[in-house]
Amino acid sequence: MGRDEFLFLLIGLKWTVALSIVAFICGSIAGLAVALARTCGIAIIERVTAGYIAVFQGTPLLMQLFVVYYGLALIGIKMDAWAAVSVGLTLHASAYLGEIWRGSIEAVPRGQTEAAKALALRYVSRMKEVVLPQAIRISLPATIGFLVQLIKGTSLASIVGFTELTRAGNIISNQIFQPITVFGVVGILYFLMCCPLTIYGAHLERKFATEVR
């Protein structure tokens, strides 16, 4: 594998990073809404959100990308693969992050909400000032764990036809017929992105675990 081929992989890598960042940021915003809806106390909203989460957690990401990709075209929204995949991954992330954060919100002791209520704080300040800061901290290891899943998940965009790192690897592999080398390098690039996050997540988990004791 020569320099040009490697550079082509790096361009793919750039799109993988871009896709991960966009999906994570947009997914976080939507995910926060999902988490709040899931814990709002109004039964019907909670059930609908639970259904939303269950659908995304009960179906393959690849199918989600297909359905969004063709579904958007169907309702007349013409989008290129990049935008469609971003939307798909965002929805996917919103469900998973929503579920992670629901758990964290519920893990904040009840007494915190009660104390905030007793201090006459309304819902917004109760959540913003009291519950969420604690919940976010609790959720950090799992959130980082999901970010790693998301980065790996962007590889499925290659099947829908978006040229990110994995598809760049496919293209190069078909050109130079050295699949082992190419996918080895592609794997290493993913590893370099994900491993530091994994280590950081595990570090936080250990740190929080010892603090509780």
Place this chain on the structure above:
Amino acid sequence: MTQAAIRTDVPEQMITMTGVGKWYGAFQALHNVDITVNRGEKIVLCGPSGSGKSTLIRCINHLEAYQEGQIHVGGMLLGHQAKTIDAVRREVGMVFQQFNLFPHLTVLQNCMLAPVKALGLSKAEAEERARQLLERVKISEQAEKYPAQLSGGQQQRVAIARALCMRPQVMLFDEPTSALDPEMVKEVLDTMIALAEEGMTMICVTHEMGFARQVADRVIFMASGAIVEEAPPAEFFSNPQHERTRKFLGEILGRH
């Protein structure tokens, strides 16, 4: 002499420890410990945390290995042979600070497990024995419940019954009331006192000095892995010989 011959001998000395030393790596946890416990004697072991008292009783049933000296239990030299260790463990019951009941088994099953699996009793025999002993610790009505459904005091009484189901010669108690809420301490101590009155040989690591006064034949005070002082309770409490004992008693009795 065969082991069986020693056993039928019914030795007066249930437990003898001579010059016992134990190390955790470079740290010496027990220094040259000598103790003799006669049949029917009740010993209370006390001392500050980290003094080696738990380590000591855990050596008696070989939950901890020792590196120096000798321990005889019921006439058997407790070495490293698995056979002797098993034989000793069948004769020595132990009650733990954290109860250590098996969460996936009911109270009755907890009591039947070892008699069936380690002594080879039939299930019917084991059940009869278990129900009898659960009756004795006044908890027979909870037999079908799981440990998590019981209070701490009830769990500890089940743990005592579970150990008694092996018909042990000696009972070891490793801080049996330390993990209990104050209102539950009494029910466990009462069970232990009743057991003592029936003549069971007992070694108790505990800070319950009232129990020591009432039940113990001797109180042994340990510090830094060694025995500092050993005396009958009346003497031990009224006239402690060593400065460290006085300081310890001052701290522990001052709290009450």
Place this chain on the structure above:
Amino acid sequence: MNYTLDFTPVIDGLPDLLTACLGTFTLAICGMLLATVIGIGGVVLRQSPIKALRWLVIGFVEIIRNTPFLVQIFFIYFALPLAGIRLDPTPTAIIALGINGGAYAIEIIRGGVQSISKGQMEAGLALGLHKAQVFRLIILKPALRAIYPSLTSQFVLLTLSTSIASAISAYELTSVSQRIESDSFRSFEVYFTVTAFYLVISWVMMRIFAFFSARYFAYPVK
């Protein structure tokens, strides 16, 4: 804009799709079994006194957990023939699923073993039981109960990731749906229906797992 949904190709393809579900189940079940074997073996090696073996397991787990399954399946697909092993796509996919799931299983099982308190072991020994008896009668069930939720949700994820095996044309639901899609161009209808299939599959699996949980692990804990 005025698109009318047409599910006729889906209905015509229904027998094929339902048979393909069996392919998905085959991949999933074989993958789970292989993952369990790798998981148990990995934990044993992970506790080995030989340092190199322990690091081998740690390295394996981290490589698998930090790279995409799609890249892994491509790599294995091309690497096996080089190692002199010629397999059809479906067995290749099972190996890839097993290896991927196995790495996660190692971490989960290791956590379960660690979750059992030393006191349980000691209480068993103090009652005169042998080590093997203590493991079988006292440690095993609570350890299985401790790992069961994580392990089964990992198995559901493994089942969902069988769809990625379509990338090497293994026989399963996604590859069959892609064929129907390319024959009919009713992309949305096909994928929407198949997504619903997957939802049912994962729901059924969760029900089965919950059934066994209620059957075998229904003792109360604090």
